[in-house]
Amino acid sequence: MTLQASEWGSGIVDPYPAPTMWAGAAVHYENRELRFDDLKRFASLWIMEGIPYGFRSKPMLYAYLREFISKGLEGPPCLVTVVGSGRLGYSLASGKFPQVFDSTSSDVDCAAISAETFAILSGEFWKWRKLYRSGKIQPSGNKDRFWPSNSEEVPENLKKGFINTNRIPNRDDFPAASQINNMLSSATNELALQGVHVKAVTLRVYRDWPSMLRQVTSSLVAFLRSEKHSDAGRAILQQPS
Numbered sequence: 001m002t003l004q005a006s007e008w009g010s011g012i013v014d015p016y017p018a019p020t021m022w023a024g025a026a027v028h029y030e031n032r033e034l035r036f037d038d039l040k041r042f043a044s045l046w047i048m049e050g051i052p053y054g055f056r057s058k059p060m061l062y063a064y065l066r067e068f069i070s071k072g073l074e075g076p077p078c079l080v081t082v083v084g085s086g087r088l089g090y091s092l093a094s095g096k097f098p099q100v101f102d103s104t105s106s107d108v109d110c111a112a113i114s115a116e117t118f119a120i121l122s123g124e125f126w127k128w129r130k131l132y133r134s135g136k137i138q139p140s141g142n143k144d145r146f147w148p149s150n151s152e153e154v155p156e157n158l159k160k161g162f163i164n165t166n167r168i169p170n171r172d173d174f175p176a177a178s179q180i181n182n183m184l185s186s187a188t189n190e191l192a193l194q195g196v197h198v199k200a201v202t203l204r205v206y207r208d209w210p211s212m213l214r215q216v217t218s219s220l221v222a223f224l225r226s227e228k229h230s231d232a233g234r235a236i237l238q239q240p241s
Contacts (some may be wrong), residue, residue: 009041016053016089017046019098023239026224036217043216048088053107054086054101061194065110065187069203072183075114083204083216084109084177092219094226098232103198106190110184111162111204111212117176118207121163125154131173144169161211165203189199 008028012021028034055062066077073080085091085101087109129138129151139147152168157163165184168177180203187201206212229237 006033006143007226009038012042012046013044015050016024016056019090019236020239022097022132022148022224023236026237029221036221039220040213040217043220044213047083047216048081048212050110051199052087052163053089054082054083054103058194058196061191061196064194065108065191065201068187068190069110069112069201070159070179073114073117073205075112075117079113081111082108084113092223093194093230094223095230095233098236099230105194106199108188108198108201109204111182111206113205113206113209113212117180118161118163118205120176121165121168122158124168124177125158125163128168128174129154137171137173156197160215162204162215163206190239 010026014021014108025034051059051062053066062082063077065082066080069080070077081087085096085099085106086103087092088132089101091099091101093095128137132139132147132151139145146167147169154163154167165177165180168174168181170178172178184201184203189196191198191201206215224237
């Protein structure tokens with residue numbers, strides 16, 4: 001292995017690269033001028049590590065948020081990070097790129113690595129799914145409208161090594177998920193007390209680092225290959241680099 005970055009990777013020097021950085025990236029990826037390993041390194045260094053754009057003016061508050069969440073998971077703060085639009089300052093999601101991060105209308109999407117918490121939440125999900133499919137537990141109200149899709153989607157996510165805590169309802173039968181989701185609500189309130197008003201703090205729990213790196217990198221590939229981008233997003237991606 002040689003310590004030599006690709007031409008694409010060598011051009012990234014800003015901790016919060018502008019959306020125009022992705023100009024031509026889709027073509028380069030299809031032409032194999034931009035490799036999967038390039039995206040994996042970008043995922044690790046720019047998305048999984050560092051101070052997120054949403055906390056660039058209050059980095060110590062980001063440290064506090066990581067500590068707050070990690071205590072709820074009984075793990076170290078270094079295994080908690082912010083992803084989503086709050087990470088780079090704009091969304092890389094299909095159809096949303098390059099929508100900018102707006103704390104008042106955007107979620108602060110967090111991710112944590114914890115094999116133990118992943119295993120516990122997985123068990124609670126399967127318990128919920130069995131009760132739901134047998135008719136022993138019923139959705140109640142608008143907040144449970146995604147139960148049918150969660151029942152089908154989450155098993156595939158578990159195979160990939162992650163689960164979103166809000167895919168399990170806040171009910172007494174699922175104490176771990178309820179405790180974590182209540183903690184996230186408290187985190188949202190704590191941020192508001194510090195002058196950072198966000199729509200909500202959410203959490204995705206990964207089984208391990210490789211699972212997170214693989215999923216984040218795969219999401220970048222899906223972003224480059226997507227045909228669902230807005231006109232503004234498509235215009236940027238189709239620009240020559």
